[in-house]
Amino acid sequence: MKIHLLLLAAVLTTGATAEPSSSASLAAASERAIERAYLRADATALAEAVKPLDATLAREPDDAALLYIRAFGYYAATAPLRAANDKKAIQAQLEQAVALLKRVKGAPWEAEAAALRGSILGQLIGLKGGLAGMTLGPESNRLLARAAKAAPASPRLLMFRGISLLSTPTVWGGDPVEGAKLLQQAVDRFASDDAAAPGPRWGRADALTWLGLAKQKTGDTAGARTAWQQALVIEPDYAWVKFALLPSLDQRSPKQ
Secondary structure, X not given: OXXXXXXXXXXXXXXOOOHHHHHHHHHHHHHHHHHHHHHOOOHHHHHHHHHHHHHHHHHOOOOHHHHHHHHHXXXXXXXXXXXXXXXXXXHHHHHHHHHHHOOOOOOOHHHHHHHHHHHHHHHHXXXXXXXXXXXXXXXXXXXXXXXXXXXXXXXXXXXXHHHHHHXXXXXXXXXXXXXXXXXXXXXXXXXXXXXXXXXXXXXXXHHHHHHHHHHHHOOOHHHHHHHHHHHHHHOOOOHHHHHHHHHHHHHHOOOO
């Protein structure tokens, strides 16, 4: 409830006559709250963070920023579910995110929505298995290519492309070395991103985490540790890094 009230206060203090500004403020405040809850795998905080979005979208169902951030909320809701390995629930959240992202129109949100949607479809391939890759794979590639054309410098797009190359088997076009390069570009782009520009801001800690995974996969254990420690600077309670990745690294190489 505390997060909900804070978000509503942020909207109300912008003034009743500044409706576009109010929506932008709500999107920004909600995005920050969702990302923090996502990194902490805090289902309760996530549920609170999306309440103002749901209330406002009921009145403004076509607002691109709010649609995108609400879709990000569904995407973020998979974090606590992954700890429980609840694949059915994860798939349901991702499919709800996809449904909202399809409705996002207008720059810069539409390109960002295509990038996130393309990445989510890649995750759904892994969850659904079977023949899903034959239909979702080409669609994912098309969406990422569309996003690359519209917003080539988006750090989230660079991150998604890097994750795709890192996660895809080499026989199907995966390339961990090239994936690591793209993830490094994403990290660098996040560091220089214009916080005042319109569009989403989330993803910097994620990019560092995946960069660490890429470095670990290519044999750079020290680089992996550094990237993950940098992610913890952004969010000290980043659950995946704090409780899984760094401890596993210590178990494998206690002297490093």
